[in-house]
Amino acid sequence: MEPVRVALLGCGVVGSEVARLLREQHDDLAARVGAPLELVGIAVRRPERERPGVDPSLLTADAEDLVRRADVVVEVVGGIEPVRSLLHEAFRHGAGVVTANKMLLAEHGPELFEAARAADVDLYYEAAVAGAIPLIRPLRESLAGDRVRRFLGIVNGTTNYVLDQMDTTGAGFADAVERAQALGYAEADPTADVEGYDAASKAAILASLAFHTRVPGDAVHREGITGVTAADVAAAARLGCVVKLLAIGERVPAGADGGPEGVTVRVHPAFVPRSHPLAGVRGPFNAVFVEAEAAGELMFYGPGAGGTPTAGAVLGDVVAVARHRVHGGRGPGESAYADLPALPMSRVLTRYHVRLEVADRPGVLARVADAFAAHGVSIEQVRQQAVGEGPDRTAELVVVTHVAPDTSLSETVEDLAHLDAVLDVTSVMRVEGE
Template sequence: MIEYRNLRVALLGGGSVGAQVAALLLEHGDELANRSGAGLELVGVAVRDLDAERTPAIPKHLLTTNAEELILGADIVVELMGGLEPAREYILQAINSGADVITANKALLATHGPELFEAAEQVGAQLYYEAAVGGAIPIIRPLRDSLAGDRVTRILGIVNGTTNFILDRMDVHHDTLEAALATATELGYAEADPTADVGGYDAAQKAAILASLAFHTTVPLEAVHREGITEITAEQVDAARKAGYVVKLLAICERIAIEGRDGEYGVSARVHPALVPVAHPLAAVHGANNAVFVQAEAAGDLMFYGAGAGGRETASAVLGDLVSAARRHVIGGPGIAESTHATIEVLPMSSVRTRYQITLSVIDEPGVLATIASLFSEHGVSVEAVSQSVSDGKNLASPTATLVIVTHEATESSLATTVAALGSNSVVSSVVSVLRVEGV
């Protein structure tokens, strides 16, 4: 057997991912050493309390509550605690003591990414975060390295497994949102407080990370437009299916030509439910799976698919980063700086252009369609298709019809003024639903 030098690995956090990372490190140590060119010695796991019941996979003698001491003696620090503090402080401490850092902490990266990358660059350390987006799916490395010579133009990502599970249940089982969420909670796909998931907060953090990486600029979390799935109804999902779409919560990152400034581009990041055509590869992503669809100028359309969460799955991504960090230690030299030195304007939601599906309940009388059509054209929104369903006949005194209108691309701002005008027009009983259409 070859003798390798040992690298000291410190784990911060002994939750489900941490326990799996520890177990795999201890179990596959020899294999990992062969692939890294260095032994990976787990020197300790920092936890909040030493009650080992929650972490049976971690040998008791490795557990400690003294994270700072553990960090000081480590070559590689793996942060799996989550949350902003003390995770941020510990990572800065690790970087400044010369360690490479691996983290799965999307909230921290979306909030303090630039500060952490800057600190790493100052001392020539490297920060790895493959596990922060898409769980086991390799997406960070492909964007950072494989597509580094190309120009990414758009990312459409299903990056939150909980909401995909819920929307998939609503589509396949015709569940209500409440019933689907209850099932998700029961099966462990949703947390007791599901706000971070169903409110789109988790997806927004991932959108900020993906946009920053794909466009080589800093896209702050505050600049990500965010809508959750809480307003999505079973009726919308069923109507979407009949019209040839599925409803997905998408994280969308785009490079957009700036209107009126010839040849200049900005970027935008947004999270909201959207209609995706059934033939699109993203429509086939079921259950709690994740997928990231990437469009690049030369590469064309790419998709990365897999389990978006899970302790063992996420541990796979962490261990891939560990091997990379170990290989780098063996070679020596400084880390590769995040190439976010470009400063590209981050555009507000109002400048995004997309298609919309608008469902209206209208008075069923001659001339209504013409009234609606001219209202769209007055606001500069071009209509691609209209379908009208028969009157429901429930109220014979004032019969209504349902109009479903799909627009060509329009800006959010012109759509907003159109919808406002529709709402106040006398032939419109109500604006039933407004959904963006993506991936066409």
């Protein structure tokens, strides 16, 4: 039986695990594919560097040549170039592609899907979102007979670990990030994670799949967790909630005011009730909660990152692409027929939890309530508590709203900040998952 030639681009944490699993599970993989998988080379920047467990004769610096010698190209390098050009080269030579590169897909997905389609080969990317959790295939195939209404995901393990530490130990943001770095859950420069860039790329990919439309990475509204304080986490606890960084995609029907049908996609921290299945997702784990018309509520849970889990997901894709080489056929390509616009935050309906420091004198509550009413926002809960003693005494006012358009809520907060009676807006957080 003719072997299927596999080229590996990248030999870092994930790549070296892919190479190991290809070797150690050789017989299993051959049985599942119907032909052996032969690793024909590994493209790295410095092939002369010693890599424990990796056959040095496989290493090459000539990625372009390697790509032309393969039936399946596995890309675990990351970034945009030279990867983007190499994958186009792979398609031109008729190779299928498996990638874990969320940023590339969020920014250049449509052009890559089109190239794969034109070459009649596969482009698989299970490992690009939520590491080892089977999520792309369920969305792209299992739910192909259903209509997804909404997804809520914890898709970044670093921020989930940080928020979890803040919740369970009372640590502040900076301390929790340091702990995450010490454990290898956060990078030395944690910007991509804590500012929500990583989650936003994944949200774009999930939304494109879930709603059969194109959602570019920059259409995702993004807020990170750098502003989340220990006081926010404590306030969440008092409300029976935890703070989670959520990636949320929703299908929005046409508005009564003539606003078009479309999708909203956003990444931001939010209060999630402890009774929601996502609230129990701890530490570096990921989970995505999906609401579909027929299926109802589904949840997918597992490790969101790590070399071995990610490599396992990559290999599942390699088996699928290699099976198609051996037995014919091709997996589903891009499905963007719905062509729904990505709508602005003004079309998002949500609830706000607002904490204010206000002057402790008569009439203040009325002034605050007026500001909400002026934007048509109705209030669900108010709690006022005196802070301090004597003439310096102020009050803390906590307001939880009913559901309202995000823009009305943010404009209300803007107005509150300008009220004389309001000394400080100490925290603003959305409440999701109810």
